[in-house]
Amino acid sequence: MGEKQKIVIIGGVAAGPKAAARARRRNPDAEIIMLERGELTSYAGCGMPFFISDMVRDYNQLFMTAYGVKRDAQYFGREKGVKLYTRTEAKAIDRDKKEVKAVNLNTGEEMVFPYDQLVIATGATPFEPPIEGRDLKGVHKLNHPEDALRIKEAVDTGEIERAVVIGAGLIGLEGADALFNKMVDVTIIELQPQVLPGMLDADIAEKLHQHMKEEDVDLSLGDKVLRIEGDEEGKVKGVVTEKRGFIECQMVLMAAGVRPNVELAKEAGLEIGKTGAIVVNDSMQTSDPFIYACGDCVENTHLITGEKVYTPMATYANRQGRVVGDNITGGNSRFRGVLGTGVAEIFEMKVARTGLGEFQAKEKGYNVVTALHTAFDRTHYHPAHGMMVIKVIADADSRRILGAQAIGKAEVAKRIDVIATAITFGAKIDDLHDLDLGYAPPFSAPIDPVVHAVNFIGNKFEGLATGISAKEFKEKVERGDDMVLLDVRTQEQFAPKHFEDDRVMLVTLSDLRERINEIPKDKEIITICAMGSRAYEASRILHGAGFKNVKVLEGGLNAWPYDLEFEKK
C-alpha cells in the first residue's frame, strides 16, 4: 500500500482554501496542508469597503461562512480536514526534492513540507508608487481586513475631514465610496483621464464622472501626486498634486493597483509571463507539472483575443481553486479563460462590463461597430424602473459580439451577465435578436435592453441607422460645423433641458412629417431625443424623405455626459 498523497497549498485567502476544500471532498485520504503567512485566512476581501461604511457591522462577518462559523484553523481542521498553519511563510520551493521550506513568523521555527502536489496561491500585493511621504501616519492601503479595521478606527475618531484617494480603480473608488458614506470628504486623484481605466470605455466613464460631480465627489483626472506632506508628529496633513497643488487632508488611501506575488515561484524557476504573473495552462498547472497555481498570482487567457492578461478577481480565484482541487486529485477540469467581466456599485451608481472595450477592440484590429442605447431596466410604468446606458461592441466582419458595458441606477449586472454568457459561446449579433429572456413588468421590458442594444447594432449593419457618439458630436459642435441639431422631443420636454446652441432646431417627432420642408436638406442633421428611440425614428423619416446625411445622437440626452453648453472655439 502506497503512502497517502501529500498536498501542500501556499496561501490561505481565496484560491488556496477553495483548492484545499475541493481536493478534500474528492480525496478523503490525502494529507492536505495549507500555509498562510498572515493571521487571518479565508476572508472576504471584497467586503472590506462595506465594513468601513458600516454596511457590514461586525468585523467577524468578513471571516464567517454563510452559516455563521468562523473560518479559522479549527474550522479548516475539523470541517475540511485541512491542516492550516497560520503566520507561516513559505520561503523556498525545492522542486527536485518536492518540498517547501517555511518559517513560523511568530517563533522563527523553520519547517519543511514535502509534497506530491504543490499549489501556489500567494495572491497579490498593492503596488506602492514611490511617493514621498507614503510612510506617514494616516496613509493606508486597502488590501487586508486589518487595513479596513485601521481605516475604520481612524474615521470613527471623527478627526478625518477629508481623505485623498490615490487611484480611481475599483479599490480606490469603492474605498472612496465607503469613506464618503462615513461623511468624509473625498478627493480622488487619477493619473489617467478617466476613472476605472482598465474597466470602462471613456464614454461610459464620463457618465460616472458626471454622476460623481453631481454627488459632490471631488475628482482630479490626469493628475499626478507629487508628495504626501506630514506634520511634526508624522501624521498626514495633505497631498500635493501636479494640477491641484496642496490638498489638505487627514487620510490618504493608496489604491494604485496590485502586483502578483511571484517571488517564490520565480526563485523556484517557474515560468513567469509577460504580464508579470505566473504562467499556467488551462489545468492551472505551472511549468512544473507537480505545481499548480491559482488566484491573484497567475495570469489568465482572454477568451476573445487568446492573449494573456493579468486580471486579479475574487471570482477567478474561487473558480480556479476548484479546478486545481479537481486536478490535483486525479480530475480533469479546465479553466478556459476570462472575459474580464466586472461589476461595481460606486456612489450608488451601478457599472458593469464584459469582454473587450471599444478602444481595446480597435487596438486588436477588429472592425468595430458599437451601439449605445438608453433603456429602462423594467417597464417604464413600473415604479421601480431605473434607467441605464448600455453599450455593445461588435465586430462588423464576423458579426461577433466582443463586449458590453452598462451604467445606471438600474439592473445593469443582469444584462452584462447575459452578454458575458453569450460571448462565451461566440454569439453573433444575429443570435441575440430573439433571445428568450424572462419578461414581466417588475423585471424587464417586453424587449430587454440587451436585445434592444443588439437590434440597434443590427440596424447599423443594415444601414438603417447611423449614430454619432457624444464625444464626436461635442467636437463637431465646438469646431463650428454647419449642421442642424434636430431635437424631436415635445416642447414640454425641450424647454427645461436642451443644448444651448443656435444650430438647435425643435421639431417634435409627431410634427416632423408635415414640417419636413423646414429642415435644410443640404446640411448634416443630428437627431436628438431623450433616450434615442425618437431620434432614430426621426432619422428614418428624414431618410425616407431623401435626406442623405442624418445621424442619431446615440443614447439621447440621458446618455449625454457633458454640460449642455458648448465651448466656442
Place this chain on the structure above:
Amino acid sequence: MGEKQKIVIIGGVAAGPKAAARARRRNPDAEIIMLERGELTSYAGCGMPFFISDMVRDYNQLFMTAYGVKRDAQYFGREKGVKLYTRTEAKAIDRDKKEVKAVNLNTGEEMVFPYDQLVIATGATPFEPPIEGRDLKGVHKLNHPEDALRIKEAVDTGEIERAVVIGAGLIGLEGADALFNKMVDVTIIELQPQVLPGMLDADIAEKLHQHMKEEDVDLSLGDKVLRIEGDEEGKVKGVVTEKRGFIECQMVLMAAGVRPNVELAKEAGLEIGKTGAIVVNDSMQTSDPFIYACGDCVENTHLITGEKVYTPMATYANRQGRVVGDNITGGNSRFRGVLGTGVAEIFEMKVARTGLGEFQAKEKGYNVVTALHTAFDRTHYHPAHGMMVIKVIADADSRRILGAQAIGKAEVAKRIDVIATAITFGAKIDDLHDLDLGYAPPFSAPIDPVVHAVNFIGNKFEGLATGISAKEFKEKVERGDDMVLLDVRTQEQFAPKHFEDDRVMLVTLSDLRERINEIPKDKEIITICAMGSRAYEASRILHGAGFKNVKVLEGGLNAWPYDLEFEKK
C-alpha cells in the same frame, strides 16, 4: 413606376403595432394600415395587475410611450406613419383577391382593404369554462385594460371583502396578488395540484404554496368550481367548489388561460396547428406566403424539443412583430423559437423558469439529472442579500442543460436569463463551471448561484454527490424506512427548527470526523443542513469513511416546502 406597397395589419395591441412600426422604418413609402376591433391600441396588458394594485396610479400610463405620448390613432398616424382604424373588425380574408373585408363596429360601415402583405396579429381571448353563473355581475376576467378598470372600480367601492380567483396560472396569481394588495381576501381555486402548472415543477411550486400559506392566501388545489351563485340582483354572492363547498365572495376573477384567436385565419384556409394556433415558419409566414402572423395567435417552436407549443407571451409578440416588420419589407429575419422563459413576482416572491421542467424533460425521454441548490443572490454579509432555491435540469447522456427554475426573495430573474442564454447556445454542464459572470458583494457571490447549481450537477455526474428530493425524502420518512436523518448543523441552529422524527441524529459538521463511529454504517444516511453545502461536505466525509448509502437532502431545510412534522403511516 409601380404602386406603393400595401401592408395591412389585423390587430393593434402588441405584435401588430411592432410590425407596423418596424415596416415603416424600413420602408418609408409603403401604405401601412392597422385594424383594431377595440377602442384602445398598443396597451400594456402586463401592467393591468399593477394598475389594480395602485402601483401604476394613472390608467393612461398603460397606453403611454416611455416618453409620455399616448399611443392612439393620432400617434400612429403622425409618429409612425401608420393609418390606424380602431373599432374596426376584420371579417374575412380573400386570399385570391388579396383583400381584407372589415366592418366599423360603431357605424356598421363595411370596408375593403387590399394588401400586398397581410399580417395577422389577432391575439388571444380568455378561455371561459362553462361554469354556471359566469354571467353574474361581479364576474371578471383580466384580459383588457377595461377589465382592469372595472375590477379596480369595484374594489374601490370597499364592498369587496373576498374575491375568488378561478385558475392559478400567471394571470390568476398576478390578479390575486393585486386584489390582495388592495386588502381584498383572496381564495384561489386551481384544478391542478399546484399553482403555475404550465410553468413550475412541483417542487418549486410547493415552495410558492408554502409562501402563500405564510402570507394567508387561501389556496384550494386540485379543486373544481361547480358554480357561481348570485343574489336577487344578479350579483355574485359566492362560489361553490368540489372541495370547499360554498365560499362567500363578492367578486370572481376567471383566469383559466387563453385561447388563440384563429377564426379569421381558419376561415381563410390558413393552416392551424395541433396546438390550436396559427402555423408559421421561422420567418413568421403562414401557409400563405403573402400572409404573416405573430403574437398570441401563433404557435411557436420549442428550441430544445423542436416541438410546436402554444406560449402566448408579450415578449414573443414584440420580437415576432419586429421579425414580421423586417420580412414584409424585403428583409430576412428569423424568430427561431422559444424556451418558455418566464418570470413573475407573486405575493412578493419571485419565480422564474426557462427551458424544460423536470417532468417535461422526463416525458420527452431525456435521461434527466437535476440539482436543487439553495443560495444567496449576493454575499451573505451584504445586508441586501436574499435567498433563492435554484434548480437546474440536465440530460445525463448529452450533458446538455435542458432547463432551470428558481424561487426566492432574491434576484432569480438574472440567473434564469443567464441559463436561458446558455441553453440557446446548446450549453453543456461543462461549459458553465467557469462562466465569467460579474462579481461584487452587492450583486453576486464569488461563485454565482448559477455556477454553484451547475457544479452540483457536475458532482452528481462524477459520483461525488447523491441527492434526494424533499418529496422523495418525505415519502421515505413517512413510510417508515430504516434510516438516519443526520442533521449536521450546530446545536443553536438545530434547536429552533428541525425535523420532528426519532430517526433524526444531530452531529455538527465540525464534530463529524471524531464522532463518525456513532453513526450506523449499515443504514441509509440522509445528511441535512440549512442550504445543502454542509450536508454535501458531510456526505463526502462519510463516503471517505466507507459509508456506502449516503444521500444529501437537496437544497437543505431552506428549500424544504413542507411541515417539519411527518405523518405516521
